[in-house]
Amino acid sequence: MRVSTAPLRFAKGHGTQNDFVILPDPDADLDLTVDLVTVLCDRQRGLGADGVLRVARAGALVAAGVLADLPTGVAPDDWFMDYRNADGSIAEMCGNGVRVFAHYCRTTGLVHDDAFTVGSRAGGRPVTVHSFDQSLADVTVAMGPVRFDGPGAVGIAGRDLTGEAVDVGNPHLACVVDGLTPTGLAALDLTGPPALDAERFPRGANVEILTVPQPTDGRDGVDFTADLRVFERGVGETRSCGTGLVAGAAAGLRRLGRGEGVVGLSVPGGAVQVTVTAAGAFLRGPSRLVAHGELIDGFAVDQR
Numbered sequence: 001m002r003v004s005t006a007p008l009r010f011a012k013g014h015g016t017q018n019d020f021v022i023l024p025d026p027d028a029d030l031d032l033t034v035d036l037v038t039v040l041c042d043r044q045r046g047l048g049a050d051g052v053l054r055v056a057r058a059g060a061l062v063a064a065g066v067l068a069d070l071p072t073g074v075a076p077d078d079w080f081m082d083y084r085n086a087d088g089s090i091a092e093m094c095g096n097g098v099r100v101f102a103h104y105c106r107t108t109g110l111v112h113d114d115a116f117t118v119g120s121r122a123g124g125r126p127v128t129v130h131s132f133d134q135s136l137a138d139v140t141v142a143m144g145p146v147r148f149d150g151p152g153a154v155g156i157a158g159r160d161l162t163g164e165a166v167d168v169g170n171p172h173l174a175c176v177v178d179g180l181t182p183t184g185l186a187a188l189d190l191t192g193p194p195a196l197d198a199e200r201f202p203r204g205a206n207v208e209i210l211t212v213p214q215p216t217d218g219r220d221g222v223d224f225t226a227d228l229r230v231f232e233r234g235v236g237e238t239r240s241c242g243t244g245l246v247a248g249a250a251a252g253l254r255r256l257g258r259g260e261g262v263v264g265l266s267v268p269g270g271a272v273q274v275t276v277t278a279a280g281a282f283l284r285g286p287s288r289l290v291a292h293g294e295l296i297d298g299f300a301v302d303q304r
């Protein structure tokens, strides 16, 4: 755990209620241990969050040995989103996290342009900040390619479901369920962990359940709408998951025999828009910053 006595600064934010503790650490000085992440994310002992976003220069993370190399499309001076799940595990990408990260960089003056690249373990992710103030931003993330990895099965919510394994930098199983209504989706019990075949999913997977996308009249440039819930690897059910929304949109379009389209998705935490093209996917949605603060020294010591 961190030995420095300087107070640990943080911010708190969320993207469609997928919430994060943001730790500014430009030179990657912080020893971001599993214990530190889990106590920060604990909703009783810490600040409470689905994950942690460390804000560091990519080159500093390489120098500190946190990253072995710079991922594709990431330059040493790029701001890198060092993402950790609430259980302390490392994930390759976080779509909602990138929106919140970009908002944080913009409001704190780390970045002075509206278009820049955020580093992630899955590679560089170009962002466009359409609008922002201290509290709210509207951000599009170029999420890169969407790769289908074949069919998969899962036991979840007392049901056996099949879906598409989808790689969006991190692994997903997106289950588009025939006949499922938004009300039926809302009634599912997602408190228990999904049963996944460990040989089929050696890295585990985030599991999405969604309704079959329905066509719209093209209003707001959206071709289809669907409702989605997600059980995240390393977290549990969250109110939104950006990479999961991209995986779900791509699987939903595929179910309709389409490789491209714009899907408006509703999740328990809000709504986003996903554009799937042959070249890659784009995720557009809100970011909210809710606090900037300082942790009290010793906060991470065993608390009872």
Ligand SMILES: N[C@@H](CCC[C@H](N)C(=O)O)C(=O)O
Binding pocket: 018, 051, 085, 090, 091, 092, 093, 094, 095, 096, 097, 170, 171, 206, 232, 233, 234, 235, 238, 240, 241, 242, 243, 244
């Ligand atoms: N909430 C994220 C995804 C975070 C990582 C995920 N739990 C994993 O382990 O892959 C998002 O918005 O994409």
